[in-house]
Amino acid sequence: MAIALTPNAWFGRQRGSSYRRSYSVLPGFNLSLGYTLGYLTLIVLIPIAAVFLKTSELSFAEFWKVVTAPRVLASYKLSFGASMIAAAINSVFGLMLAWVLVRYSFPGKRIVDALVDLPFALPTAVAGIALTALYARNGWIGQYVEGVLGIKIAFAPAGVLVALVFIGLPFVVRTVQPILEDLETELEEAAASLGARRWQTFRYVLLPILLPALLTGFALAFARAVGEYGSVIFIAGNIPLVSEITPLIIITKLEQYDYVGATAVALVMLLFSFVLLLVINALQAWSSRSIGGSR
């Protein structure tokens, strides 16, 4: 899940969108339009349409019964709840990490900066088994947390949270970092010269500027976490009604050849993701406007 962090390129600079066709002197309009639309339809639009059409085989009452079954409801609660908490944790630590990377110099900084993207590059299945090994009862972290403190992480809902924190971290860091880098020192100098304490400067000057980007990062991390499958299923234990995420419900239904049921649950998730995509687009428009304003 990703949205370019260059909203200007997406929301501004599109002259003449009311023109029916290209007035550019450059060739290749028909070819690239035809190819783009054809490929998009074939790969993306037809399969998405299949979900809607398959679900229409159910009456609304049947659909409602499938998507509000107790086991499915419990999975929404876990998927959305854990994703929300994970995105919140990532917002706090992601902001902190972005701040440290932009403002402080410390040994190994370039390596830290490069490795922040690890969750994007590391296959989710690898992340899943690695986290499980760490947090299991005999793992490096699990032996202290579970053995000494008695908190069960692997094979429990807390494990879902750990996996979702892992995959969501770069979204917040990478949305906040460029904004922090572009920030002019004048604002903080003005605040300091007017007698603001450092904390007040952060709270009343910097945070409002960073807020749109921070919310965008939160939404991106949340959206990715809701649909995540690979890293979660290994560590979750997948106990029905306890630690079963919604994507796993879809898989389970598929394995029982309940295609209509699987599709109904998928439709709920799909609609939710589309709404989230619109929210993220709006947040990015806001973010680009507020940055444009501060320059």
Add this chain to the structure above:
Amino acid sequence: MNHTSRRTTRFERNLATREAPWVRWTLLTLSLSFFVLFLILPLVSVFFEALRKGWEVYLLSITEETALAAIKLTVLIAFISVPLNLVFGVAAAWLIAKHDFRGKQLLTTFIDLPFSVSPVIVGLMYMLVFGANGWFGAWLVEHDLKVIFAVPGIVLATIFVTFPFVARELIPLMQAQGRDEEEAAVVLGANGWQTFWYVTLPNVKWGLLYGVILSNARAMGEFGAVSVVSGKIRGQTNTMPLHVEILYNEYNFAAAFAVASLLALLALVTLVIKTWVEHRASSQFNAAHMISADINTFSPRVVP
């Protein structure tokens, strides 16, 4: 990176942008502990677990027949799906950045759509279209073609999840660069392909490479979407991530982590190339476009 460190000292020397030492140390400690706990430890543990039973078991696990078949299939899948999305990305970027038309905004939103679809749902979609009871299921059986539980299905699912990567990189970059150079080439008599090949492509080559390595990493590592459509037939439709899962579920942890360590190495190599490309891209772009006002429109830090 000289630039970055200069900016950092600018913040550190300025009284107005500097925190008290204890704040600074607290922030550094907290954020770096979080970083080590959540990112470094999982990475280290992959290699540690892989080598726990020694090099012999490790080498045996990754050279064993089904592991080799999984590696081959994974490379094949990436080899097919990445170029297809590369061509699409270039076509879409040429269309959106170099032409004006109605519905451009909608089209860019549609191109982003695959990012917001859960991988599991991607697999499900292709089941609905090509599965035995799907739209084309009967037709496929009639013609003795297999998509689901076969390589074509895995390729399709992989294409879907890596669909926007290249386009995403190229569109903002090509928009920021404008149309002047291409228009000049056309006025001077170049045809479309010459314009693209000699003018546009050299300007976007780093962005292109960036998109390609990101989609390659995702293509080789995709798990959810592929696991639905693959059928997980050992030696035939098992990609590396699926092979890891099977070994893990058989409690063959050393072998699972051995194959996983190859994927982790791939991730590290990807990050190294990515960092290098970002550096090259920003220096190329800044050198060429210092005067134009749009430097900030191109940011290589784009989230996959």
